[in-house]
Amino acid sequence: MRDRVGQAEFADPQCPHFHLLTLVTGGNGRHEIDFMSSEFTSGAVWWVHPGQVQRWGDVYAYDATVVLFEDAALDSTTQSLLSTSEVHRQCCWHEVDPSVLALFEHLAWSYGNQSSSRPGASAALLRHNLATILLTLRALTPDGKDPARGHADASIVELFSAAVERGFATTRSVGDYAHEVGYSEKTLTRSVRAATGFTAKQYIDARVMLESKRLLAHTRSTTSSIATQLGFTDVSNFAKFFATRAGMSPSDFRTSLGRTNH
Template sequence: MVTTGQPSPATRIGLSDARLDTDEIVTGALDDLTAGPGWHRPILLDRDLLILVTHGHGTAELDFRAVPCRPGTLLHARPGQALRCLGQQLDATVVSWGPDALRGLDVDPDAVPTHRQLAGEDADAVITEVSQLAVDADRHALVPAATALLRHQLAVLLLRLSLLPCGEKGRPAPGTEAVTFRRLCREVERGYRHTRRVEDYAAQLGCSVRTLTRACLAVTGRSAKQVIDERVALQACRLLAATDDPIARIGRQLGFPEPTNFGRFFTREVGVSPGAFRAAREQPLPVRLVRPRPPADSPAPPGRA
């Protein structure tokens, strides 16, 4: 194990608390994720979350995709995603951690799928580990010596989840195209605010436009240009739904100096204007993106090198 400095202890303070350190592991309930009662609109996440539904039925909206929830449903939400949970009496145990919580441990959170419905022995094992982590985080809150225990408990939990049989569709088969697509996703995550030109990404990756297009078609069935534009549209949807930033400012953040250009782009990609999308954000799943997007955990986590 490699550690740097004095790690912060895990705590049971609010999961939405902006004071959380990057190495803290926090447990809580769904209600802890929102500043007030209810989920009137999505929230933007700045930490990884594991959400294990323990009671009730409802729906989680993760990046504007509906995920049915019932006891045994496990969600992995990533920093930057938009999340809203809806449903009467929908309860869950939530585990949250910052980017440095697993530093030095041989575990990749991105290997954990976005959505699993646990059953049988797998469910028993995961529920036991989540419950024990929550108990220890509560019992040993503010005890620095407990940090190593909680870090390793989280690492074991994530490793177990990554080893579960995968029943999800849409994961790319191993191959050159999948590797190229992963590299493109990483570059797009770094640069989508500055350029949407496939030629720029091809130059950064040292390959041809044709190679990128072939890789995107093989993995997603869509062109490289569509993949890039969909990432920009997704970010626009997140900011429109979860923030009160002016629409023109959001457009400028995403590389559109002129609001009219941003409006045309958004309407083409999503199917409604930015203003209409924002006006409907308090309604469950107000608008679905026109083109399907790859699941958030496939093919490779945007934003993680």
């Protein structure tokens, strides 16, 4: 990748429309996903999902195996098992189990030894190897949920999270989501707090803030246009919402990333 595109390609924030799974095989550096920056050394893994914003550090300071794939590479059952909320998605593992390294090696072997006479079998092997890596990483990720909660509460949080993902650009009202999932605001907030540490309102606002930062980082849309996309009645309301939570204006946030308004 470095030889093909050069350093300039890695300078600006990127928002890929595909998955980018990376295993660091040597050296050390820094990488940022959705505005959370992490230092890493050999053996670290990160996973950028479609729609997330990433910023590369010095890509000449380390070597890595990078796997690019789309959702279609995974069957529906695997996709469902891997699903998690945008707000609480783990994307970086600083030191994975040696078994994960072996799985990457097997994926690389499968890729390099594809059979021209049996392309279907080779493709299936690649998909299964990839799914095994991702499910293993998911198994290594604490889910952050209170084990004392009942199954019903887990269902409530899943319904709420999916509803927020569909509607965060339309409504930020807890009442709207409570009505959609069929529970009272009190029950909804109690369940969400137990699962995430956030109130339902804080969870909604965190999702809106995440999307705000993504749009400011990787698009050329004006602050006014972003406000409209996220359902704010006017740009001043959006600016106040953003500044209260980020400690700076949308314009200043964009400038801090080396971007300017157009």
